[in-house]
Amino acid sequence: MVNKLSAEQIRNVCDANTMHCESTQDLRPLTEIIGQDRAVRALKFGLGIKDHGFNVYVAGYSGTGRKTAVKNFVESQAKMQPVPADWLYVNNFNNQYEPRAIQLPQGRGKEFRDDMKNFIENIKNTLPKIFESEDYIIKRDATLRDIENNRKQLIEQLTAKAQREGFVIQTTAMGLLLIPVLDGKPLSEEEMLTLPQDIKTNLSEKREKLEKELSHTMRQLIDMERQIHNTLKKLNKEVALFAIGHQVQNISEKYQAEPEVRDYLRMVESDILDNLQQFTRRNNEPQQQMPPSMPWIREDPYKKYEVNIVIDNSDTTGAPVIMETNPTYHNLLGRTEKETQFGALTTDFSMIRGGSIHKANGGYLIIPVEELLRSPFSYDGLKRNLKDGHIIIEEPEERYGFLSVKTIKPQPIPLTAKIILIGDPNIYQMMFSRDSDFRELFKIKAEFDTTMPRTDEEVKAYAAFVCTLCDREQLNHLDSSGLAKIIEYSSRIVEDQQKLSTQFSLIADIIRESNFYASEDKSEIITAEHIKKAIDEKIFRNNLVQEKIQEMITRGFFLIDTTEQKIGQVNGLSVMSLGDFSFGIPSRVTASIGLGREGVIDIEREAKMGGPIHTKGVLILSGYINDKYTRDKPLNLSARLVFEQCYSGVEGDSASSAELYSLLSALSGSPIKQNIAVTGSVNQKGEVQAIGGVNEKIEGFYEVCKARGLTGEQAVMIPESNVQNLMLKEEVVDAVKAGRFNIYTIKTIDEGIEVLTGKKAGQPQPDGTYEKDTINYQVDKTLREMANKLKECPIANRDKPKKE
Helix, strand or coil, X not given: CCEECCHHHCCCCCCHHHHCCCEHHHCCCCCCCCCCHHHHHHHHHHHHCCCCCECEEEECCCCCCHHHHHHHHHHHHHCCCCCCCEEEEECCCCCCCCCEEEEECCCHHHHHHHHHHHHXXXXXXXXXXXXXXXXXXXXXXXXXXXXXXXHHHHHHHHHHXXXXXXXXXXXXXXXXXXXXXXCCEECCHHHHHCCCHHHHHHHHHHHHHHHHHHHHHHHHHHHHHHHHHHHHHHHHHHHHHHHHHHHHHHHHHHCCCCHHHHHHHHHHHHHHHHCCHHHHCCCCCCCCCCCCCCCCCCCCCCHHHCCEEEECCCCCCCCCEEXXXXXXXXXXXXXXXXXXXXXXXXXXXXXXXXXXXXXXXXXXXXXXXXXXXXXXXXXXXXHHHHHHCEECCCCHHHHCCCCCCCCCCCCCEECCCEEEEEECHHHHHHHHHHCHHHHHHECEEEECCCEEECCHHXXXXXXXXXXXXHHHHCCCEXXXXXXXXXXXXXXXXXXXXXXXXXXHHHHHHHHHHHHHXXXXXXXXXXXXXXXXXXXXXXXHHHCHHHHXXXXXXXXXXXXXXXXXXXXXXXXEEEEEECCCCEEEEEEXXXXXXXXXXXXXXXXXXXXXXXXXXXXXXXXXXXXXXXXHHCCCCCCCCEEEEEECCCCCCECCCCCHHHHHHHHHHHHHCCCEXXXXXXXXXXXXXXXXXXXXXXXXXXXXXXXXXXXXXXCCCCEEEEEHHHHHHCCCCHHHHHHHHCCCCEEEEECEHHHHHHHHHCCCCCCECCCCCECCCCHHHHHHHHHHHHHHHHHHXXXXXXXXXXXX
């Protein structure tokens, strides 16, 4: 049934009196996510479950406030959870290439670092004084006196025996040598050669005997040296342990509940006792140059006792929530910094730096998936850590074999963070279908909707969102009329009278722009006029192309009739999108017919300017013709459909009803009123189906009619199912209310052709024919005549085989 819509039906006007406030300043700011019940339930479940693989992917389109909403929601949940532990790296004295990771309760990482720093500074000052004290010197001399006396006595005995045998002992760089003496004078090698043979033989025998005794004595001296060294080392350790033992014990008692700390302190104490020389050296004494084969050793000998905190939760309240907007490999997973030493890049445990995954450990890490996939190696590194359950700091060049150098490998830290990816639903589908690891690691999908119901409760929540925005950005508040306009604008965005948009970024932009115009008017409140001006100005900034096209239609460059009646011609409607702005334009659709067997030919398709959906629409209307008119005869028709003056291609099936009307007009010979534009897709049963962009299409034809003068006869015909999508601008509503413009709704092609031609469509009779002088009767008659003419045509039957 054809319906003529009233002004109330084409825009769901929001009554300012239903806002329950004089302005948004009277409302409470928003404290929760609105319009996303499905996503909130999924988030609560995802944040609550602790099993492996139940990380969250938040799917939603840009502008829905997904990042801000998710961050605020997660932070509200994290406040009720315990603060995770601190993590720090220390030197591994057994293998300095593998630094040790130590876990401490919240805030104790800094405390332990300060304790170690004070401890080292204390012993740096204490130990030199102890080893320079008179008590230590007396004790050292007393300890070594007996050994030194034995050593001296042994040397004297060897010297006296050598002298008795006619030799002296001479110290050289090669060791101790026995030099023969003759008449109190040491002999050189040349002088030895001049001696008689018997004297040389005697001296050689004596020397050989003395050398055996000398070798034995040397071994004794070496043992004594070793004994002196060990005795002195033992003494120094005892003295140093007496000086530092109580300090180490105090720190150990302070951290008695941390076995890793106590173990580390024992290793520190042992290393200090093994390297006392670095503490006993005065600051003005030159340090020993490190050998080139050990460039990783720092010049500062005390650096190995430092504590490097990579996760510090001392100032954290609840579980940490980290939003990483630049998830490069190093920003996300940490790194080991390098610096130049001895002409090479060096590093050590003190240059380990944690990434955002370290900061979020024990809490939540939020990552925009587009940025994650854009950063090389980041996604693979994140997956590896999630699968292993540990945070591994490793250079990507080494992992992927690009570079092989000797460097440190820090001990992995257990990963307890919940990962939340935020991205487009299309990216979710792509990753889910192509990455098996993704399915195992991100089992929770929290999908953000682009719309929410326009109920009283949701409108109140929407008003609270506006209040929150104004408070947060210090904007002027909206009065009830301005708030009502925002509700209407929100419904217009989603093209639904019963829905509101959750693309809050678009709403926020309009409020910001309205605030500017309110400030220009020196108004402390944003009213409906300011909202309307902001919307109109935004359209004006973007509709240059639309105005140019309207001008070309008005001046006759583009042929669009809005008066008279034409056979085989109808005004279709389409939408042109420029990215940030979409608008409707009318297009002339024409049909031509002739004898033939080609059927309905889509010129757009033949010219390769038609998309697959448009081609499908043409094939569907061909099915409609076949089903309705050619059950008792062949379809001997050659018809061509085209969008006149369309040079950019055609896609979509919303004009398939217009193409069918033009074809029916051409077949029936009934002219179509050019003051009516049509839109709607059609199925093979002749039902007119809903289409998109209905508001832009109506407004596009309205602008053309307004430029040529509104007569009250111009109209747009739309599918009945699209009435709920109407949120037309107020100018069109006023024109409809004044009777200067009309909007009709239809459900079937028969209803539409009656409106366009002013003739009855015609119902089928029991014998399969249609009522006389109706559209369907004329179409059926034309097709039958064409079938008979083609049958009689000798050229058409020339190639047919003759019957035997």
